Amino acid sequence: MSYFRAENLSLHFGGLKAVDAVSFAVEKGEILSIIGPNGAGKSSIFNLISRIYRPTSGRIFFEDQDITEQPPYDIAKLGIARTFQNIELFENATVLSNLLVGRHRHSTTQLWQELLFLPSVRASEKVHRRRVEQVIELLDLEPYRDKLISGLPYGVRKVIELARALCSEPKLILLDEPSSGLNVEETDDMSFWIRDMKSELGVTVLMVEHDMSLVNRVSDRVIALNYGRVLAMGSPAEVQQHPDVVAAYLGA
Amino acid sequence: MRFLFKTDYEDDIKLFPHSGYVVTYGVLLALLLIAPYLLSSYLMSQLVFVCIYATVGVALLILTGFTGQASLGHAAFLAIGAYTAAYLQKYNVPFPVYFLAAGALTGLIGAMVGFPALRLTGIYLVIATISFALIVEEILARWESVTHGNEGMRVKTLSLLGVTVPRDSPTFYYLCLAVLVLTIVGTLNLLRSPTGRAFVAIRDSETAARSMGVNVALYKVKSFAISAAITGFAGVLFAHKLSFISPEMFTLQLSIEFIIVILIGGTFSLHGAVLGAIFIVMIDPFLTYLKDDMPGIIAGIAATFGAGTATAGNIQSKVAAFASLNGLKGAIYGIIIVLFVLFEPLGLYGRWLKIKLFFQLFPLYKRATFKRQKIYVKSERNR
Numbered sequence: 294m295s296y297f298r299a300e301n302l303s304l305h306f307g308g309l310k311a312v313d314a315v316s317f318a319v320e321k322g323e324i325l326s327i328i329g330p331n332g333a334g335k336s337s338i339f340n341l342i343s344r345i346y347r348p349t350s351g352r353i354f355f356e357d358q359d360i361t362e363q364p365p366y367d368i369a370k371l372g373i374a375r376t377f378q379n380i381e382l383f384e385n386a387t388v389l390s391n392l393l394v395g396r397h398r399h400s401t402t403q404l405w406q407e408l409l410f411l412p413s414v415r416a417s418e419k420v421h422r423r424r425v426e427q428v429i430e431l432l433d434l435e436p437y438r439d440k441l442i443s444g445l446p447y448g449v450r451k452v453i454e455l456a457r458a459l460c461s462e463p464k465l466i467l468l469d470e471p472s473s474g475l476n477v478e479e480t481d482d483m484s485f486w487i488r489d490m491k492s493e494l495g496v497t498v499l500m501v502e503h504d505m506s507l508v509n510r511v512s513d514r515v516i517a518l519n520y521g522r523v524l525a526m527g528s529p530a531e532v533q534q535h536p537d538v539v540a541a542y543l544g545a
Numbered sequence: 546m547r548f549l550f551k552t553d554y555e556d557d558i559k560l561f562p563h564s565g566y567v568v569t570y571g572v573l574l575a576l577l578l579i580a581p582y583l584l585s586s587y588l589m590s591q592l593v594f595v596c597i598y599a600t601v602g603v604a605l606l607i608l609t610g611f612t613g614q615a616s617l618g619h620a621a622f623l624a625i626g627a628y629t630a631a632y633l634q635k636y637n638v639p640f641p642v643y644f645l646a647a648g649a650l651t652g653l654i655g656a657m658v659g660f661p662a663l664r665l666t667g668i669y670l671v672i673a674t675i676s677f678a679l680i681v682e683e684i685l686a687r688w689e690s691v692t693h694g695n696e697g698m699r700v701k702t703l704s705l706l707g708v709t710v711p712r713d714s715p716t717f718y719y720l721c722l723a724v725l726v727l728t729i730v731g732t733l734n735l736l737r738s739p740t741g742r743a744f745v746a747i748r749d750s751e752t753a754a755r756s757m758g759v760n761v762a763l764y765k766v767k768s769f770a771i772s773a774a775i776t777g778f779a780g781v782l783f784a785h786k787l788s789f790i791s792p793e794m795f796t797l798q799l800s801i802e803f804i805i806v807i808l809i810g811g812t813f814s815l816h817g818a819v820l821g822a823i824f825i826v827m828i829d830p831f832l833t834y835l836k837d838d839m840p841g842i843i844a845g846i847a848a849t850f851g852a853g854t855a856t857a858g859n860i861q862s863k864v865a866a867f868a869s870l871n872g873l874k875g876a877i878y879g880i881i882i883v884l885f886v887l888f889e890p891l892g893l894y895g896r897w898l899k900i901k902l903f904f905q906l907f908p909l910y911k912r913a914t915f916k917r918q919k920i921y922v923k924s925e926r927n928r
């Protein structure tokens with residue numbers, strides 16, 4: 294059984310088939326990239342997995358559990374974290390509190406305990422803070438801890454989003470175009486971090502990406518999509534030479 | 546300028562980042578404690594209202610400032626708290642019991658208002674809360690067996706542990722102050738724990754909050770319940786302070802006053818609730834002063850500029866007629882809101898921070914420091 298599995302996943306908006314009977318599997322500890330032209334349905338698949346959209350048909354399995362009907366907040370509790378294509382950070386909060394929200398799925402304190410800020414809350418806050426610091430260290434975010442998001446440049450925000458996802462200690466992380474809007478140097482950093490996530494933290498990565506050099510550097514396998522359908526699946530080199538993929542990108 | 550050198554994770558958690566805060570707030574608290582011996586009875590009465598308004602302001606900040614759910618229904622929550630107290634008093638329920646009962650009942654009703662509010666955002670939520678307030682107002686006027694309708698209800702003098710506490714006694718003031726301080730401390734505790742961060746997360750991006758494991762619906766309802774419960778507590782004190790309550794005291798105007806409290810104080814910090822409360826409580830006597838004295842002053846000015854006695858008298862009566870127009874107060878409140886939103890969106894507390902920073906950086910302060918800038922525009926949002 295695969296670690297993560299999508300079976301015949303479909304998402305139809307009226308007559309438009311954004312995702313059309315897509316099936317794929319992710320093995321534990323691999324980095325799987327989804328590529329495809331604009332509008333191929335890549336981000337829609339992510340939104341289906343994190344339950345922002347409800348699939349028209351098909352099922353999603355994670356660790357042999359059917360998660361198709363789970364409410365969105367439970368997806369994160371199961372250990373699936375994600376980043377967004379257009380950065381969804383908490384703008385008017387500090388970097389630190391953004392990252393601490395990432396710890397939300399690990400919080401066990403009750404409301405009344407929090408109102409009194411009992412020693413148990415204090416202790417668990419310190420644990421959260423320590424975990425967050427580990428992620429800050431991994432992603433070199435030390436200069437920004439107390440800064441408000443609204444004052445930070447795009448490249449840094451992108452890293453903070455990744456950091457927030459990592460703070461939840463996910464088993465599977467969904468990266469929606471991690472390199473979009475980043476310069477060459479920042480993209481290089483990103484590729485190191487993605488590989489670090491896999492090798493050091495043991496996180497399985499599912500990634501949507503347009504930058505083929507990044508895809509080639511980090512992915513174990515690649516899926517190519519077009520018009521909501523799978524065109525090809527395999528190693529990065531295989532997929533790029535697949536005639537259907539070449540036709541989709543360059544025209545037949 | 547002070548630079549904080551953090552050496553422990555505790556430094557990010559504690560309420561007072563450095564000793565300066567302890568001194569400032571210690572002095573403030575000491576002043577507030579000796580206030581009954583310094584201030585006139587009129588100012589003490591105003592100070593009690595500041596405490597009550599600030600408590601409601603903090604409640605509204607939790608909901609509007611931190612969770613991002615606007616509400617124009619807080620006068621109704623205040624009314625429910627006040628009427629619960631007045632009703633239970635008839636059955637000789639002791640103060641601590643009906644105080645807690647009022648908070649609990651209002652919190653419960655707040656949660657019930659929160660449920661339909663789950664599907665509404667922005668202006669639609671405002672309309673929903675207005676209609677809630679109107680419904681409550683109507684119920685208070687019609688449910689005569691409990692509320693005595695438009696005749697109103699008399700609230701007996703507060704009696705705490707066998708001791709009567711008149712509404713203008715220092716003890717009553719200390720009680721209001723204690724409720725305010727406890728509310729502020731509780732809210733600060735909440736804000737530095739997971740619940741408070743979930744609130745802020747919902748305010749800034751519901752999608753992201755959801756994908757981080759925050760049960761958005763649950764936390765919105767929690768926010769409504771907490772906010773309403775605190776307002777209910779304030780309502781009990783409000784009832785005792787007025788000693789008489791009737792439906793026309795809890796109108797939309799009062800809800801708008803609460804919104805003014807946080808808008809003018811500043812929606813991003815609890816300081817805003819207190820500053821806004823001082824503002825709203827003090828502007829009322831100021832407006833009364835203007836209404837009473839302004840016509841005479843304007844007529845006097847007109848006279849010095851050569852207007853005849855008849856003309857001056859005419860001007861005086863015209864200005865006086867204008868000043869006593871119905872709804873003028875509402876219009877002035879409206880203008881104040883508009884001016885603040887346009888020119889000082891961060892409120893009085895934001896202005897204070899700017900002034901402080903100006904002196905800290907003295908010759909180096911740049912005017913553009915707080916200029917709002919958009920670095921990029923979100924192309925789409927998953928709502």
